[in-house]
Amino acid sequence: MNKKNISVSFVGLSSTDVTNSAYLLQTDNFNILLDYGLYQDNDIKKDYLINRHDSKKIKPKKLNAVIISHCNIDHIGKLPYLYKQGCKCNIYMPKGSYKLMQVLLENSAKIMESDADKLKFHYKMNAKPLYNMEDVLTCLSYVKEVSYNCPILLNDSISFEFFKAGHIISSAQILVTIKDKQGMVKRLGYTGDIGSNNLHKYYRFDRENLPYCDVLIGESTYCGNTRNHSSKDIKNDLEKLKRLFEDTLNRDRGKILIPVFSLDRLQKVLSFLYENFADTLKQRIYVDTPLGHKISNVYDYAIWCNRLGYSDCNLWDKVYNWNKVTYIDDYKESMALQRIKEPMIILAGSGMMTQGRSVEWAKWLLPQEKNAVCFCGYSGENTLASEIKDKVPFVKIGKSKIKNKAKICVLNSFSSHACKSELIEYYKDLKFNKLYLVHGNIDSRREFVKILEDEFSKCDKTSKVYIPSYETIIHI
Structure with a gap:
């Protein structure tokens, strides 16, 4: 397995927006989807049309594993659609996610049915729900809950591990490790959504640092917000x-x-x-x-x-x-x-x-x-x-x-996302080769890249920062 045979595709609009998280990790014989969320812009017609469109890179029947960071609907909302299209691989989620996911996906299926009726009535569209309750049940039958800091072997060369994200209850960061026959190791990190360690700790752990990553996919939700969290x-x-x-x-x-x-x-x-x-x-x-x-x-x-x-x-x-x-x-x-x-x-x-x-x-x-x-x-x-x-x-x-x-x-003390200063400190603390910023306003991200590059330079950190586009493909 060489470098060109390990790729990551940004197959959700979280590459350019703050919703529809989805990332596809591929090796020469294994396909892993990290999150698969709904697009949500509160425009019923726009949301419907975008959510019915899938990246051509995603082949549901060829997926070998789906790994989910947490239960927000913009990270899990399209999962039943995968299984409606014939996906049969396991869904790995942080411990304690199953019942939360069940409630949220069942509610999502009901909303889709209602929205389809509204689209037919108001827009004369031949709209059909993206999925139904039966698809939700099929999806749920593949869920496997995994504890934090417990490496899971997916095949002979690929494993993953959940790390605490501090975002909401049962939220995790993901580290995927790939080892070839010669012993060469490559690591992909994905923060999911990360929370503040300065605010309320109700029902969640503090965020912990990810180990070294060759490539890190990092959230930037509040990278443009000037207000800092404080105890x-x-x-x-x-x-x-x-x-x-x-x-x-x-x-x-x-x-x-x-x-x-x-x-x-x-x-x-x-x-x-x-x-x-x-x-x-x-x-x-x-x-x-x-x-x-x-x-x-x-x-x-x-x-x-x-x-x-x-x-x-x-x-x-x-x-x-x-x-x-x-x-x-x-x-x-x-x-x-x-x-x-x-x-x-x-x-x-x-x-x-x-x-x-x-x-x-x-x-x-x-x-x-x-x-x-x-x-x-x-x-x-x-x-x-x-x-x-x-x-x-x-x-x-x-x-x-x-x-x-x-x-x-x-x-101001109930935010579930890390603020701008916390993001800066977190990315300064982590060790990685390349950082790809996702899940944030695109204009704010452009400014944030400059800020991070300046901060990295001050501490002699040589890591590079990038902003991906939809369906960008990178190699690890």
């Missing part, structure tokens, strides 16, 4: 919430909407509220996200599988059974709750308010100054969340023009 953020956020609760719930008798992601963010926020307000909070907390409820139902499985320790397991049990929390599944119940005139806290999906019940709640809450919207971290550009944060006088929700008068609060 002080946690204390500051607690003070913000104390003031917000006093002003909105107790003084103004209003409602507080906290838009959340169903996986990780919901569970972190609930845990933070329990730890700091369990004895003082008088009002009820409503979790208005059916997907978040389902994930919370199986969250203890992921905690126990990762052996996070009795304290984490005990904490989540208390949080999940907190008598101040009510889970809302039925849509009619959610609509009725919006009309109740009493102070309350609502945790509703989705985090950036691109869809989900947080959008419906915004219609009711934004026009009144007594209410508040509390954001937990970054909001993507041109989203409803970013418009509300920018305090524009009116926002458009569906066909309605809504006054944006509610109080705004932004918490």
Whole structure:
């Protein structure tokens, strides 16, 4: 096996965007897919057309292994489609992933069915779901859970190992090692999404450094963001919430909407509220996200599988059974709750308010100054969340023009991604020959390359940094 026979193809749009992660590692007789996520731009037609398109380099029936970094849908969302097309290889995932993946993929299949109906009605397209529940079940039957720091031999010359990523629960970095008959070794590293070691540690491990890699595929999600994470953020956020609760719930008798992601963010926020307000909070907390409820139902499985320790397991049990929390599944119940005139806290999906019940709640809450919207971290550009944060006088929700008068609060300690300075320090610490930046805004990445090259030069690090294009092929 020589250098030219080991290649990596960037077969997902994460090469140029922050979604649709997928990377194909090929040797002369073995094909490994690293992640296989959905493209998500919140444009139903665009998403459908892009997700139906596959890189011609991916041959589902010829794949020998699929290795997944974590359960976010932009990293796992297209897996059932592979098995619909005849893939029969194992899917290797970090310990504790299976039940989370099951909930997320079943939900994705339902959304695809609903979206196909919308495309038929609004765009007169002959749209069919990318996959169905049967495809999800087929996909799940191939899942193998693997512990961190436990090398797995895929064949006589190829092995891989999971390293802690610190992003969300059961998230991992991946190291693939390839050894030829002459004993020459090549290593491919893939960070997946990596988290901050300075912020909340609920239900996850600290990120650990990958060993030496010939080639590293590294995330750059926040490489353009100038705000740095600090342990002080946690204390500051607690003070913000104390003031917000006093002003909105107790003084103004209003409602507080906290838009959340169903996986990780919901569970972190609930845990933070329990730890700091369990004895003082008088009002009820409503979790208005059916997907978040389902994930919370199986969250203890992921905690126990990762052996996070009795304290984490005990904490989540208390949080999940907190008598101040009510889970809302039925849509009619959610609509009725919006009309109740009493102070309350609502945790509703989705985090950036691109869809989900947080959008419906915004219609009711934004026009009144007594209410508040509390954001937990970054909001993507041109989203409803970013418009509300920018305090524009009116926002458009569906066909309605809504006054944006509610109080705004932004918490900074709940990010699940490493910030810019943490990315710089991490890539300075790691040993590799070449770094390919993915999963980030393309313009921000161009500037980040210059920053990293300058930082590497200061510490006499000779590693090179590149930005791949879609379907770029590199050799290890």
